Amino acid sequence: MTTERAFNAGQRFLLAAKGFWTTxxxxxxxxxxxxxxxxxxxxxxxxVADVLEELxxxxxxxxxxxxxxxMKYSGRYGLARFYDEHRESLLERLSTVSADDPLLELNxxxxxxxxxxxxxxxxxxxxxxxxxxxxxxxxxGARSTTPLLGxxxxxxxxxxxxxxxxxxxxxxxxxxxxxxxxxxxPFITKFAxxxxxxxxxxxxxxxxxxxxxxxxxxxxxxxxxxxxxNVGFPDKSFDLVTSTMFLHEIPPGPLDSVFAxxxxxxxxxxxxxxxxxxxxxxxxxxxxxxxxxxRNNEPYMQPLAELDLxxxxxxxxxxxxxxxxxxxxxxxxxxxxxRFPWTVISARKPRHAK
Amino acid sequence: MIxxxxxxxxxEQVFFDDPAIDRLMxxxxxxxxxxxxxxxxxxxxxxxxxxxxxxxxxxxxxxxSPEQEAQYRxxxxxFARTLLEPLLGQQQSLGAAGRFSLRRSRT
Numbered sequence: 001m002t003t004e005r006a007f008n009a010g011q012r013f014l015l016a017a018k019g020f021w022t023t024x025x026x027x028x029x030x031x032x033x034x035x036x037x038x039x040x041x042x043x044x045x046x047x048v049a050d051v052l053e054e055l056x057x058x059x060x061x062x063x064x065x066x067x068x069x070x071m072k073y074s075g076r077y078g079l080a081r082f083y084d085e086h087r088e089s090l091l092e093r094l095s096t097v098s099a100d101d102p103l104l105e106l107n108x109x110x111x112x113x114x115x116x117x118x119x120x121x122x123x124x125x126x127x128x129x130x131x132x133x134x135x136x137x138x139x140x141g142a143r144s145t146t147p148l149l150g151x152x153x154x155x156x157x158x159x160x161x162x163x164x165x166x167x168x169x170x171x172x173x174x175x176x177x178x179x180x181x182x183x184x185x186p187f188i189t190k191f192a193x194x195x196x197x198x199x200x201x202x203x204x205x206x207x208x209x210x211x212x213x214x215x216x217x218x219x220x221x222x223x224x225x226x227x228x229x230n231v232g233f234p235d236k237s238f239d240l241v242t243s244t245m246f247l248h249e250i251p252p253g254p255l256d257s258v259f260a261x262x263x264x265x266x267x268x269x270x271x272x273x274x275x276x277x278x279x280x281x282x283x284x285x286x287x288x289x290x291x292x293x294x295r296n297n298e299p300y301m302q303p304l305a306e307l308d309l310x311x312x313x314x315x316x317x318x319x320x321x322x323x324x325x326x327x328x329x330x331x332x333x334x335x336x337x338x339r340f341p342w343t344v345i346s347a348r349k350p351r352h353a354k
Numbered sequence: 355m356i357x358x359x360x361x362x363x364x365x366e367q368v369f370f371d372d373p374a375i376d377r378l379m380x381x382x383x384x385x386x387x388x389x390x391x392x393x394x395x396x397x398x399x400x401x402x403x404x405x406x407x408x409x410x411x412x413x414x415x416x417x418x419s420p421e422q423e424a425q426y427r428x429x430x431x432x433f434a435r436t437l438l439e440p441l442l443g444q445q446q447s448l449g450a451a452g453r454f455s456l457r458r459s460r461t
Contacts, residue, residue: 005394005395006391006394006395009390009393009394009395010387010390012390012394013386013387013390013391014387017383017386059369059370060369060379062369063369063370063376063379066367066369067379067380067383068383071383071384071387075384075387076384076388077387077391294367295367
């Protein structure tokens with residue numbers, strides 16, 4: 001049995017190592033790259049790869065990105081082992097929200113797409129769907145997704161809802177791919193008078209989301225086990241469709257269905273606003289992002305980044321398409337440390353649309 | 355809920371020219387993790403013992419006396435030698451030497 005103290009220490013060590021990776025190691029990779037490529041054309045991912053993949057510093061950088069995450073989940077002091085050892089008490093915690101709770105709608109018959117079950121996303125063993133406690137494991141894992149933000153990670157979501165609020169106050173919100181509800185919670189708080197529906201494929205995540213919503217005392221939200229490509233709500237039933245870190249988890253074909261479904265359920269004039277990874281200042285950032293996708297078991301990151309998103313959205317009928325970099329924390333965009341290519345992707349269903 | 359069937363084993367991603375380095379890095383990081391967890395436990399023990407007035411934290415932090423220093427130095431030398439001696443690549447018992455391969459074996 002792993003003591004809580006040892007588990008915390010093991011995770012603290014990994015987070016500290018990730019902090020070094022994020023700042024010092026990344027800066028050194030960038031610095032060596034800039035020195036070597038000074039005056040040369042490195043405007044493509046392939047050109048960046050030609051340089052970086054030969055550098056020892058990059059090899060260590062890539063190794064650590066892969067394996068610090070592996071250790072976070074599967075190491076001796078990893079989440080998988082520790083949570084498994086505490087399974088009984090965790091299930092007890094989740095049992096306070098029953099399957100017929102008003103906060104929750106489950107569908108055990110919902111088929112899970114192959115693209116979803118074929119990959120253990122984030123290196124989470126068994127994925128975020130196959131184990132009853134996977135939602136709680138995911139929740140813990142997500143606390144250190146952005147190591148520099150630490151406890152301020154939640155601020156990222158709040159900052160996103162602030163951006164959404166600049167475009168008006170929605171009355172009915174659909175949160176696609178809500179996971180364990182971290183993205184939904186700031187919407188619940190910020191738009192307390194709105195009706196909020198949150199959908200996800202994962203039963204364990206939805207149970208966790210409902211549990212947290214119960215602990216928050218929320219009564220304006222329902223977490224439903226539905227596919228974002230086929231949400232089952234009537235046409236024109238929301239004035240805001242949103243998602244956070246969701247689009248990059250879907251391959252292009254199913255992503256097309258997601259956009260089609262978003263358009264269908266939006267009221268004419270309604271908005272679609274996603275927070276995801278799409279804006280790259282240079283080929284170096286793009287190279288790093290593609291590598292991150294591979295190393296973190298997120299194979300659809302690169303296809304999303306390569307998509308002509310404005311065209312895809314126009315083809316679906318959206319207008320007022322805006323793709324803008326997003327600062328996850330004050331001053332983040334001028335940081336020299338590694339960071340995700342945060343992007344707000346927004347569009348509108350025309351007022352005359354059917 | 356039915357658990358996902360055990361996934362077939364796949365080879366891990368490789369980042370170094372010699373995959374042996376990838377695996378060695380894994381061992382190094384596991385040891386570093388164990389080392390930190392132990393350090394954390396020693397710190398917890400020291401705090402508890404100090405609070406219970408069973409040890410003197412100031413004495414624990416004090417530089418060793420010259421006699422102790424000599425004793426510790428010898429122990430440190432021994433530790434460093436044991437740790438780094440394999441770098442010399444020298445046999446500890448007489449026998450066949452150098453790289454080994456059966457690729458040219460005739461049977």
